Amino acid sequence: MTTKNISRRPCTFEMADAGDDTLSELSKTPSVFTLNVTENVTESRLKAVKDSIAEEVNILEKIQEPHEDDVTEMIQAYDLLTWLEFKVGCEDKAEEFNKKALALAGEENRAAFSLGNRAHLMWSQGDVDQTMVCLSRLAPLRQGGAQEQCTAAIQGGQAYCLLRLGGLSNLLNSLTLYEKALSTKPQSCLWVLQAGRVYKRLAHPNFLKKGEKIDKELKAKREQNARICFQNVSQQSSNPRLKAMAFSDLANMGSISRLPRRDIQHLCDEALKHDCQSPYVLLHCGKSLVWIDISKAKGLLEEASNLRPSSHVSFELGRCFFSMSKKYPCRAEYYQNEAEKSYRESVRLAPNNMPARYSLAVLLWDIGRIEEARKECMRIIATVKAQDQCYAQTLMKAYEKAAICQLELCQDKEFVANLTPPISVSSLKEGAENMLLIALEMGYNLLSQREIEIYLRPSLVSLAHISFDKKDTSSALQMISTVFHYAKQPRYSLQALDKLLDHVSDAPKDIIYVLKSYHDLRSYEKAYALLQMYTTRLGPSVISHDLHQQLALSAAYARLRFDSRHAAQIFKSLFYLCKQTRDSLRAGQTHGKPSPSSGALPQPKPSDTSASDQALDVLILHDEPRDPSALGLIFRELQQAIISVFGLNVSRNLKGCYEPGQKQKLLFKEITKAEVVLVLLGPDPMRPYFEGVLDFLPGFMEKSEDNPVPPRILIACTNDSVEVQSPVSVFPKTPFIAPVVASLKAVEQRCQDNDEALGVTSDMSEDRVSAIVGDVLSFFCCLTSIDWQPPSDMTH
Template identity: 60%
Template sequence: MSTRGPAWSTMATKNTFQGTKAFKIPGAMDEIGDKLVNTPSVFTLKVSGTLNTVSRLEEIKIVLTEEIKHLEKLPELLEHDREELAQAYDLLTWLEFKVGSQKKALELNKKALDLTGAAFSLGNRVHLMWCDGDSVETKVCLSRLARLKREDSQGNQKAETHAHQAYCYLRFGGLNNLLESIALYEKALSTNPNCYLWKLQAGRVYKRLAHPNFLKKGETIDRDLKAMREETARSYFQDVSQHSPNPRLKAFAFSDLASMASIKGDPPHLIRQLCDGALEHNCESPYVLLHCGKSLIRTDISKARQLLEKASDLGPSSHVSFELARCLMNLSKKTPRSAEYFRSEAEKSYREAVRQAPTNMPARYSLALLLENCGKVKEAQKECMKIITTVISQDQCYAQTLMKAYEKAALYQLELCNDKEFVENLSPPVSVSILKDEAENMLIIALEIGFNLLSRTEIETRLRNSLASLFSISLNKKDTSEALQLLSRVFGYAKRPQWSLLALDKLLKHVSDDPDVVVFALKSYHNLGSYEKAYALLQMSIARLGSSAIDDNLHRQLALSAAYARLQFNNRHASLIFRSEFKRCCVKTERLHGAQSPSTVSLTEPEQGDNPACDQSLDVLIFYDDSRDGSQGLSTLGSICRELQKAIQSVFGLNVSQNLQRCCAGGPQIALQYEEMTRAELVLVLLGSEPMCPYFKSFLSFLPALTVRSKDNPKPPRVLVAPTDGSVKVPFVVSLFAKTPLIEPLVASLNAVVERCQDIDSGLCATGTSDPAGHSMETHVRDIMSFFCCLISTEWQSPCTKSATEKDKRKD
């Protein structure tokens, strides 16, 4: 499915329309464009979260579509049912638009308008018409909105709009989105305090905000805030359960109360009473059945299984399958005689959960643990490697699950290395030593992730197996120097080592926080080729001594060498380093411009939430001449752009967008395209060998001004010219910008690395030395590194090139 769509509709932390335009183009409908800024719709929400991948959008779409089906099947739509259905239509409108299905988006928007005629739905219509280039219909919709606003003397329409906006933020999730959602719900409820749908939804926001992920205060949980949010959620649910005239909403409220009671550990009879209340009002809702089933797992597991199986029959979903599997696993522990049967059924449910939502990482990780318990270590290792691959492609939505997946994948691999039958079936170039080295690297990466996520004490409890395994590996190393290096790394991550062996106590005396000693150790690791260990020590040293203790050039050299090593030896986690270095480059550029970077804090203190390591700015915008793209498909240049976008996202972990559809056809899209460029950290001008259309060529003349800081452009992006091949003639107006390596061979190298990671999903194969075309993987990696160095405006010499140079010098 196409991922193209107007880049301005990408919701990010930066506002899409900020201030006045930097230039004026005749016929750009500036007056209408300015009105769009204040037109409430899903398109103008400022949302934090990983919504830049098709798979993430599809996940939300699937859930919404199922909910809509159940709402549409209700025998009678009450007032709040109609509003909730309109809310779902509105959000699904935007999701369809984002994945390129504008026809479906228009159909859903019409359904929403026919259902309630809400101002929010009309706002979506305005943006759909604007993107379609229909200025007449756009003006008609704006007039209707203005009339609704004039007639809204009691503020009910405004409150309804706030509630619709809050609903969208709720469905997107993440700390910032949930906080924005609750603020809007409170505004709406201040106008209409008896809207039980809004109270129910607001209660769910408070309930989610009471999760520990959203309550971290340094290394502790803010218990007062947790208690306040739980109490507010409970009061809203109780109000709905007691006073709402809608039985469906009452059932939802009872089931949410049951879920909270189960988490809190309330008496079993109270949980059963709440579940009975929910089922009495609606026993056919998958949501009610799911939450009641979850709540009863500890107190009435037979009833829980019955409810979850019914929920699966009525509305199969990944969440339902996951909870049913958990229920079956509990049954296997309570009934030893039938344990094998229940484990088998649980495995089926876990696999179904993963099939329904491949990015359901908790389900996949639970499946791996179950396979381990059943003695299927090789299959468990495969599932962990799939987590590593998928989470990276999803911008690490599950950082802690990723950490545990690295640890488990490594431990499984070490266990397989002790399996005689497995070892006998190995064939060159795979060997036990290679597999053990890979496992060691995975353990180090698990600790590296944990170092940035966990507290001082949590590392030793939650990653104890990693620490113990690395300790054991170090004792078995023949090289004493390597053993000491690894042991020092163990202590570095443990922070408060609790090991009692005298030899390790002596080693601690050699660990120093003297910056000169640290720099010497970093350079020594790098010169010895221990790039992963050098980078791990770099991270630890920055956390202890601060970033100023390490020279910027040394930092960059160590980071790029580690990224090179990860790509060279098939390590899928190189994107962490690439993304971090790209952000460091952006921060440095912004400081040179005198602008304060909003992402500076996130480089050292990730946001605590669903995705603590995620930065939502637009990193790269690829601008190309799309005039040859049409209904028959993409042009050659369009296909190259699409491949480049996907590869940059996969390999470098950057947020990448393309130019607006039809921006090269003139008209209002040109002004919007310029606005979008100011959001990007880097604009990549992709040039092909075909003749340029006049509008694209004229637009290039604006690019030099784009890099100049001004009141309307306080953080100008960097601009690079990216020719596809050697025959491309770069126009004079952009000839002064730096040029990247040729894009066509680069895309081939990027795809070679991506395809290799996809093919080796078992994680048990050694790194390939060449691709099917016979090109050296090392060559591909060097091409990728050269391109990335161009993106961050730096130079870097690959280790293999450096070694060759040193050999030549010795010969001379």
């Protein structure tokens, strides 16, 4: 037997000296040697596949009366073993398996793929004569009426090879070949079963990335296609071995998708009824029954291990023992020892079985052998490449578990005492932090948001605790924001932030960091409460005017959505923040624009009440004809809504203002008393007396001794059909007032009648609720001349 290193066994046609015609014909001959294997198949992977297929062949060869599908599968296995032995340098074994394939295939169409393999094998050995013999035998099989059947047989053989080699590209190409082969020979239950296995493997999260997320629709589609394939085989195949495997695959998929227990039990019973000696069937039924009948599952897995010891079976047996250690605490130590033996046997049989190695690490962690668990995780990290999709989730979990082990070891005094430079507790913690971030980044790309919180919860909790251990507030808050980036749900970050509060200094920088962090985590009420606390304790100069407004409006937004009864308190406080500047200017205390730091949110004092009865928050002017009008109705609804929703004083004064000789004097008195003048305009023509009122308004924009701070004058049109003409066209406009009034009424009605906040109901959609809140806040911002950035969770 000739054995050569795999690195020195390139399969190239130039290894023999022959004519170009022969070389050209050979390059067009389908075989495993010319198969487009797109994945980087490692030597260890080749060996694992070779050993697995060899064990399956041993079982197939023992069948007394093989079915046609059994013979076809043996030919497929021999063909792939031919190439695998050749790749590892065992040419004698490769030729032996090729002869077995040809002997089983005979001169039928299914011999075409095996003949192609032999032609390439002979060519690589320099035997041109045998190469030509193989090509001449292939010619009649690929011509005439048998051409389609021959092509289908070749496609089936190629698809099997790609399926067994694995990898995303190989599996996708395998699926394409199976679909082509089945279009010619749909009655092949073997190919249908194998296509189902391709669909099943492609439904794994590692193969379902859409951009940076899992494509759930594609996952469901592939799982459904796999079930259809297995169901067809279980119903149509006359081969009990295939039927048993199809039932066991259905049971395995059912256990993953949480089918009712009786359905899984029934599928396992059907599988075992048709073939109770198949290691494949015993393995999959054992896996499926672990959460239903753990004792029976253990027996099936042990039987499978006795029939055909394999890394996979030992791994599943270890998982079964580990589950039994949880179910039967009185015998936990015994089952833990058995689980460890099984996991170590699995790793011994296949050192690259990373899920088995990770499960061993979890077991060691569970029984308190933290340092050993960390070492196993570090072996996974050192072995698996980040781009290896087959083990992406295992690598992600290994990073997380290794980090948690390191953090735990940092609390072990004996372990810490034995550390030698340059390794220290701080370096271990820093390394753990980096590994947790890597795990979360991988999870962010692999898992859904819900799965991140389920499977990576230890990482989120650990990072939240790490943030609490940070020495400076800004570093802690940066880590908290990182946790929020991955978790999206803010509870982990908020827990850490709450712990951090007692350690925050009174430095303005730290306070602003904390306030912004609570705001970014959508804890608007907490941010607003802290704003009031810090303002009361440290004075209004600590926090900027703009941040005051942002926090207050976000809190108002939250109350509109969740507790509308108390939103008016925030609106009124914020309105008086703006009014405070006007009052101070009237008293001659300041001149010009208010400083950015002068904006505390003062709650109205008891003494403010009498003053506010005399001063007006909002004065509404509108044309009021003798007959009831739509404009008058809108005015009354707007007036009541501003009082109820915003908590402001609202008045109008038209009567008596328009008598001869009194118009200008009374109008001046009322307008200068108001903070905001709202001019309500409708589509109907205005009466002359109201046009005269509008003529006076531009004069109030000029400062004077009696009018040191002119009121804010706004034009409120009922809808887009209203045309604003000179002289009031110079004033800013509010949003169209009719929809605003409708939204204000919705909030007012909900508060008064139901005593609850706005919420999604059968007659009010999420979009409608967002639109109402948006209208209310936009109108208030117009009244107060505030530029506000809506929260990210506000869709309107």
